[in-house]
Structures are given as C-alpha cells and as structure tokens.
Amino acid sequence: MKTIADLLPEIPLFQGLSAEHLELLAGCGTNVVAEEGEYLFREGRTADTFFAIRHGAVGIEVSVPAREPIVVQTLHPGDVAGWSWIFPAQPWSFSGRAIERARAVSFDGACLRGKLEADHELGYELMRRVAIVMAERLRFTRMQLLDVYGRDEAA
C-alpha cells in the first residue's frame, strides 16, 4: 500500500522535491474521498486544509442565494485546491464539491504552516510553486473575464 509520501510525486506541485521534504509534507496529509455531490470544503468555513486531487473531478462553486450554485472551475487529477490555509483563520472563498467520485490528499493547514516556518528552504520552494499555480489561475480567470466568445461586430 502506498504511503502519502509515495503518492505526492504524482501531483505536479510536489514533483522534484527531495524525499526528505516529501516526508515532511506527507506528515500533514491524509487521504480523503468525496462521493459525487459531496463537499470537500465549503465557502465561508475556516480554510484549514489544502487539497491535492488524485482522482475524479471537483467543481469550484460560488453560492447564490435562492439559486443553484455556479461552477466557476473544475479541478482534475494533479490539480490543487485552496491557498487560504497559508494565512491562519481565513475562510474559504469558494466551495469544492465532487462532480464525480474524487480522491485527494488533504493537508492540515496549521501543520503545513508550522513545517514551512521551521524549514524555510521548503517553505520558499512550496510557496514558489503555489505562486505559479496562482498565477496560472489568475491568467485563465482574466481570459474568462474577457468573455472572448461574446458577439463581435460583424456583417
């Protein structure tokens, strides 16, 4: 049976980290499963976890009062969810619900923050990688905002 440390290199965010650092991070992780329709995390609740998706798909949702939630993005194997854990006591800005049975590694945010504070080399490296993910999400979000498929002036 694979340990969490064995599973982490399957996630691009962790690829290339040393075995020592993988072991450190794995100490904060547990395997979780969300059946279709179940939430991994809920908007407004304390964001004390960070997820690395291993199987299935997770929809990132925004709640709308008296309406069905709107899915703004889907995450797939290899993707990660959440960076509010970087700062203590932050709420989730979105919800994450399995749109098909999803398996993920769930990291305890406080545990991660503690290890990154204690090992600044690991802290820098993980933050650098998270920043790359955030930058890509921002880039694609800007493209969504442009509504590029809208009507064009034409004949």
Next chain:
Amino acid sequence: MAATRPRSPSAAAEPPDAIVPRRFRVLGNRRENEDTFTLELEGLDSPGPFEFEPGQFNMLYAFGAGEVPISISGDPGSSGPLVHTVRAVGAATRAICAARPGEVLGVRGPYGSAWPAGAGELDAVVVAGGLGLAPLRPALYSLLGRGPGGGRLTLLYGGREPSQLLFAAELADWAEREDIDLHVTVDTAGPGWSGAVGVVPALIERVEIEPERTVALVCGPEVMIGFSVAALRERGLATEAIHVSMERNMKCAIGRCGHCQLGPEFVCRDGAVFTYERLRRLFELSEV
C-alpha cells in the same frame, strides 16, 4: 515536425470568376444554438459535389442584404451538400441564418489556405473555441478518416456556456469513439452540466502531447488563440507546428479591398490558415 502547409488555389492565381457568385439553393437549415445555424446548400449553376480543402471558406451572398466570408463546416470527403455554419451577428448573416429551404443564396469560392488535415502519421491536437469549431470540423473529418495508420487525434473544445456549444450530436458521438480524445470545457456553467469548467487553454496541459510528432490546429477568438498557442509552446510545440486561423479578419476573399491586411499578410489571399511562425510577429506587436 510540422506538416507542409498546402497552398491556397486563390493564392496561386485568381480564377476569372472569382468575384461572380453562383446560385445555391438551401436544402436545410438547422439551429445549433441561440444565434448560430448550419445550412446545407445545393448548387444550381454547378451541380455535383462542392470540392474544397478543410479550412477554406466561401463568400455567402444574401441577395439584397450583403455578402460575408464564411468557412465551410462540412465534410470535404462527402458528395453531399455544401455545409456552412453561420452566426447571426449582422444584417447579412441574419439574412443567411433566416434562409428557409428552397430559398437561393449566392456563393463564390472556395478561397483560402487549408489546415494540414492530412497530417499523415503525425498526432494532431485540434483546439477550438466557440464558433471556431466550425472551420475545424472539415479537418476533423479528414483526420478521423486517416484510419489506423494515422496519428493520435485530440480535440479540445471550449465555449462560453453549455448551451452555446456547437454540433451537440456529433460531440456526443465523438465522445464515444476511440479514435478521438475529446475534451470539452465551458467558461461558466450552472446546474445540469457535469463536464469541465474553465478555459480551453487549461485543457492543453492535461492531454498527452509528444511535441516532436504533433501538429496543432487552433481556431477561435484571437485572445483564445494567443493563450492556446502559449500553452502549446509550453508543451514544447514548435511555432512551425502550430497552425492558426485568422478567419475573423477575412473580408472580400481575394485581397482586393485590403481590409483583411494584417501587416504583410492579406488574410483572405494568404490565409486564413497560417503557421503561427508566420504570424508570430503580429501577435507580439501592440499595434499592426
């Protein structure tokens, strides 16, 4: 290595009847979504199959309303009617989309360059955004027709929302086939959509690509093309292996009016399909 870019017949020599429309009768008109329609046309002045290469376009003339360049969206290997998919966004396109069976439209063409839809044993990654799937569909038919000796075929298709996606029945069919790896995404979705949500360039990092044996075909809004090309280049594709369509810049089809000019290129005459290498400078300029 990129497939050789076929030369446009119109780029070689302008045919003597290049500005004379021929009459085509509407056989069918199917609504694809809120404002987009697929028309089947039959030639009255020149019976028989309409020969064209994937990626080429025609000038469609709604008499009394105007003439517009529209890419062909049918199967180049079929002896059936000429097929165009048109979005109603102006006077001429609204008139074309409103044409009922039996009515007559003017057609001149085909014009323009072609997708590398032979691609031989190369893998093909087809990236389509919105209405951009229509000009790519003839290439998809050709690539699907390569048989077992052909390379792998991947279609990445993105739209604004589920109801805007084109060719729903065909997408469902392709999703079941083993000779095409189909990924569909939408920018936003409400209840009832169980597929991916996100922009189409984000799909590029999720699929298997061997850059040295892959050719990419990209069509959609220019912003989507830019993001997609960047993602393909991050995956290692050479700019010569990436083919893009600038079809939204087509105007008179023969380069006479000059409105299709982008820097040194006349999109109607020299394109609309170009290698990205050829257009790279234009994409990198803040002004053309």
